[in-house]
Amino acid sequence: MTEETWGQVCNELLKTVGKNNYTTWIAPLKPLELSEGIVAVEAPTKFLRDWVSRNFADQILRELRVAGIVAERLEIRVPDARPIPAAEVAKPAAARRAPARATEAADLPGAPLDARFTFDSFVVGKPNELAHAAARRVAEGGPVTFNPLFLYGGVGLGKTHLMHAIAHELSIRRPEARVLYLSAEQFMYRFVQALRERQIMDFKEMFRSVDVLMVDDVQFIAGKDSTQEEFFHTFNALVDQGKQIVISADRAPGEIKDLEERIKSRLQCGLVVDLHPTDYELRLGILQTKTEAYRAQYPGLQIAEGVLEFLAHRITTNVRVLEGALTRLFAFASLVGREITLDLAQECLTDILRVSDRKVTIEEIQRKVAEHYNVRLSDMIGPKRVRTIARPRQVAMYLAKQLTTRSLPEIGRRFGGRDHTTIMHGIRKIEELQGADRQLAEDIVLLKRLLES
Numbered sequence: 137m138t139e140e141t142w143g144q145v146c147n148e149l150l151k152t153v154g155k156n157n158y159t160t161w162i163a164p165l166k167p168l169e170l171s172e173g174i175v176a177v178e179a180p181t182k183f184l185r186d187w188v189s190r191n192f193a194d195q196i197l198r199e200l201r202v203a204g205i206v207a208e209r210l211e212i213r214v215p216d217a218r219p220i221p222a223a224e225v226a227k228p229a230a231a232r233r234a235p236a237r238a239t240e241a242a243d244l245p246g247a248p249l250d251a252r253f254t255f256d257s258f259v260v261g262k263p264n265e266l267a268h269a270a271a272r273r274v275a276e277g278g279p280v281t282f283n284p285l286f287l288y289g290g291v292g293l294g295k296t297h298l299m300h301a302i303a304h305e306l307s308i309r310r311p312e313a314r315v316l317y318l319s320a321e322q323f324m325y326r327f328v329q330a331l332r333e334r335q336i337m338d339f340k341e342m343f344r345s346v347d348v349l350m351v352d353d354v355q356f357i358a359g360k361d362s363t364q365e366e367f368f369h370t371f372n373a374l375v376d377q378g379k380q381i382v383i384s385a386d387r388a389p390g391e392i393k394d395l396e397e398r399i400k401s402r403l404q405c406g407l408v409v410d411l412h413p414t415d416y417e418l419r420l421g422i423l424q425t426k427t428e429a430y431r432a433q434y435p436g437l438q439i440a441e442g443v444l445e446f447l448a449h450r451i452t453t454n455v456r457v458l459e460g461a462l463t464r465l466f467a468f469a470s471l472v473g474r475e476i477t478l479d480l481a482q483e484c485l486t487d488i489l490r491v492s493d494r495k496v497t498i499e500e501i502q503r504k505v506a507e508h509y510n511v512r513l514s515d516m517i518g519p520k521r522v523r524t525i526a527r528p529r530q531v532a533m534y535l536a537k538q539l540t541t542r543s544l545p546e547i548g549r550r551f552g553g554r555d556h557t558t559i560m561h562g563i564r565k566i567e568e569l570q571g572a573d574r575q576l577a578e579d580i581v582l583l584k585r586l587l588e589s
């Protein structure tokens with residue numbers, strides 16, 4: 137394989153994997169040879185080899201094929217892949233610091249960043265404006281004002297997107313900064329691997345040498361004791377050095393079960409912001425933005441008025457589903473060569489629309505019940521126990537169980553972190569009272585009708 141062909145392959149990869157991934161993972165590879173259907177390239181480290189073969193091998197083979205090289209397999213060789221001898225591992229960290237740091241720069245064990253997840257492509261609306269503003273602040277790379285930044289929210293609401301956007305922005309504004317983004321699962325994986333290979337000091341040093349650490353889906357380490365312990369120490373060491381930390385999770389720190397108290401309290405020390413479920417305006421904004429991008433990809437495809445509004449109204453689950461619907465719609469319309477109309481949308485998205493049909497959220501229930509009984513929405517999740525508030529709250533709990541598929545612990549979480557037994561008690565109470573209290577029974581029928589319409 138010539139240098140020129142490899143150069144061509146690299147150019148294409150740069151476009152598909154994005155600049156960040158390209159510089160970190162692809163640029164360090166050197167082409168070696170092609171024989172018997174195997175393309176060999178050289179990677180400077182074992183870690184890079186493993187990462188590339190797990191994450192980019194298929195893409196590399198695909199681009200090779202486009203460049204006219206048909207290979208069945210990609211072999212990534214490392215010049216000197218000898219494991220460190222045990223005696224070396226046993227040496228105190230300080231004695232090995234210099235050589236260890238020299239290889240670290242290339243070896244930050246981060247996850248690849250999605251080139252599409254930038255601030256430019258993130259649509260801001262009421263539900264996510266605070267999270268977006270906080271992420272922007274961190275990405276400016278100025279003095280650390282809140283540490284950590286803790287982002288949380290339900291599935292597919294943009295946590296990962298915002299974290300990648302921070303990393304992209306930092307790579308432009310502070311190219312010298314060592315920014316490490318990875319999921320909590322990868323953190324655990326790296327930790328266990330370091331233990332197994334007796335390289336724990338390297339692991340510690342590496343994690344303590346970054347300027348910005350971003351850990352996605354931290355709820356994953358709940359219940360994993362040694363990983364939590366290590367995470368706690370890493371966290372403290374970085375905060376002590378004034379390094380920025382960004383964490384995401386699917387719920388607030390206090391609500392993550394089986395997470396040590398001291399970690400919960402650390403996580404709450406900085407700024408905790410949540411991404412709220414999307415509202416209609418935000419969904420429409422996202423659809424419009426994505427449609428613009430698709431217009432370039434499918435020139436000539438027409439989209440009838442009202443289609444995006446229809447989707448924003450009907451698909452309320454999460455942004456990932458919304459995006460998936462649009463992608464499918466464009467692909468389908470271009471295949472059959474038809475304009476995207478309401479009819480076409482209904483025909484091609486039946487399954488998604490069915491699932492989203494009359495999907496009531498707990499938040500909606502709380503809002504409607506609060507309005508009906510004329511109490512504050514915040515009292516639905518707050519601690520007040522006076523009957524005028526506690527009863528409507530129990531009605532909302534009852535409706536949440538009846539109209540959604542959420543489990544009792546999940547409902548408990550949405551009601552200010554209450555225990556599932558409290559929810560069960562509330563539901564029973566309403567079931568009992570309905571028989572005797574006609575007004576209450578009527579209220580419930582009315583509320584159900586309102587929520588299901």
Ligand SMILES: Nc1ncnc2c1ncn2[C@@H]1O[C@H](COP(=O)(O)OP(=O)(O)OP(=O)(O)O)[C@@H](O)[C@H]1O
Binds near residue numbers: 253294295455459
């Ligand atoms: N405000 C937004 N603007 C544009 N795209 C968005 C927005 N919010 C989410 N998305 C898109 O929705 C998809 C899901 O987002 P993301 O992966 O960031 O969700 P998440 O909150 O990390 O979910 P999970 O809990 O599943 O990890 C991505 O493709 C992302 O680009």
